[in-house]
Amino acid sequence: MAEHLNVDRTTVARWEIGELTPLPLKQPALAKALAVTLDRLVELLHDGADTGDASCSGVPVRARVTMSGAGSVAEIRATAQAFQTADRQLGGGILYESVAQYLSQEIGPRLLDPAGGPDAADLFSAAASLTEIAGWMSHDSGQDDRARQHFNRAYRLAKAADDATLSGNACASMAHLAVELDQADDALRIASVGLGCTPATEGTKQLIARLHAMRARAFAIQVNRTSCINALKLAERVLQDASDERTADWIAVFDEASLASEASLCFMQLAEYSEAELRAKEVIRLRSGDRVRSRAFGQLTLANVLLRAGRVEEAAMLGQEVCMLTRSLSSARVTRRIHDLAGALQAVSSGPEVTEFVALVQPIAVEERRTTAWPV
Template sequence: MAGLLGDDRLLRACTDRDMGAVFRMLNSRGVSTRRIAAAADITQGRLYDYMNGKSRVEKLSLFEQIADAFRIPGHLLGLARRSWEPAPATAEHQRADSPPPDGDDLVAMEHFRTADRQTGGGRLYGAVVRHLSDRVAPRLVDTDSGPQVFAVAAALTEMAGWMAHDSGHDDRAARHFARALPLARVSGNLPLAANVAASSSHLALQAGDAARAAAWARTGLDLATQGPRVPALTARLHTMQARALATAAQRIPAAHALDAAQRDLEEAADTDHPWLSPFDTAALASESALILRDLDQLDDALTYAEQAVALRESGRERSLALSRITLADIHVRRCDVDAAVSVGHDLLSTSPTLGSIRVVQQLDELRRLLEPHRAYGPVREYLVRFDDARRARMLLLADIIPPTPGGTPL
């Protein structure tokens, strides 16, 4: 594997978490399929499925097995440093002219972010927490570390919060966000602190607390005005504010906040702030659809929902699924059940191993919206397909789905 680590094709395959491509490259270098299967602890039949693109590696434990078997550094696959990797040099052993660790931190962050978009937070939460514990936390108490390490800790802690939320653990997510904010403040990175406030606003919205969501959005906007201007960040904050106001039926203030978000995003530069959650045209379209839906402006909501789906049709499995759910929801509210069923069938193509409890929960909510129309044949047929797909999905996600108080998954 050492000779492959400099190959751009391998690096791209690792970034995409395309283990089938990695296996093909190993095989082309003379590693037999039997040896690959044995090292990865999978059957040869399953190996051929991966190599032929019939299925993808999804489980975190299997990524770790592959990384250890073929000595793939953990950060290339969005994993914590493996036990066999050399420990990072301590400050007293680093050369004075050695580069700061920002590059490695950014690479790890981007790997986690890319993998999260495709596989869902449930698959990666443990890896991010271990990375924080093993690679970042020791540097926080190192007297030679600068304020930048606190920004690294804040950004990754916020990411862990999102992954906990995606895994159905909102209390845990709130604790991560609560820890991330003071870390961001200590770092002096006010845009990062404002970004954490935006995440807290989103979480409050998910809990149905519009007043708290609006308060967090205002806090974020106050922080954002004190630091360097980042238009994409203020666009996100104005959007969260608009969503909170729309939930509270504050039509005119919500419309003004949404207009402000649109104006700010038009000013956004092509380059993102390295530690902030990306907020782009597709994200704004998705949020706008929800805002206008809550304001009962269903025709405009439909336009934005269709735009969000079109912009997410490649590269982001979870975002596409969530956008399609919103689109189907709006069709139901507009009494266009046929259109809702059509989008619903598209949703069934969502990877059953996508580790996102948020998607499972919203799919269930869509089912509840369609249930009153069960007497209509196409809806009845779709619900049968939906229930079959849900049972299969729950079996595949059994390792990450939190039990309900009654002791059964969701």
């Protein structure tokens, strides 16, 4: 089991005697290995925690009750990075419950700890970042209501930390969600708020580029080509200047592939299919290895571009490739886009490539999207 979960044997032994419990990141794989549901595993861990035998963070109880300030922030940072790495490979559907547990049982109590001391603001920033991660996992699971609530909390936690950059980061996530929901006016407003509060200091250029890219996406929805292209050019210019810059703490990475992904969607919305195809292929070239979901999005964008350009068979074959690639990925966003592509292809062709793709898609379930109001 230790080898399967990529941990030391001594770690498993400490789990068994109740001295240590698994990090939330390890719990989905552990539940599978033990042939129990994740909910059941969480119940078992809670039972142990209630008797004082173990903590829920992978930190021994003696350390947990005294941990605060810089040590706590460092632990949250490491956990957040581990969650993000796994999320890229597995999708938010598998990991959300573990993140939610970590937020409620590890971070929440620390925010209320009167011994937080001078590092309390850093702790609030850390909490804001992980709350935003939970928002993205909710969005990836198809739970946009819940995603919006997490982004709302992340924004307010960043404000409580007096962290302007992190507030801008939360705005970028909310603007992205608004774009995904075709709410262009909201996306423009939220992205503008983010640009207004993000300082032009060391470490913020990627975030500023991301906010401009969100404005470009919103303008594309409105079919405002001039404003869309201008916003994309701003994003490109800022991102070029960020090439040697270390991103500020807790800020999401927005790199060349990220911008190419947003640009390809913009040009597809504007019906400029040649440019959209070039940008989508750039995403696929840059997103390899462990970036399974990002690569799938790039492939699905390219498939939709090919479909709109009349290259139906190529689009269907690419759709088949995505289905094979994402078998182990739990992402409602990917699933929804696969279903949308299958429906669009079926409407224009009954050829063998389309028929084979539709047959692959039919067993894949898709969740209904639900939404609520924006916090800003």
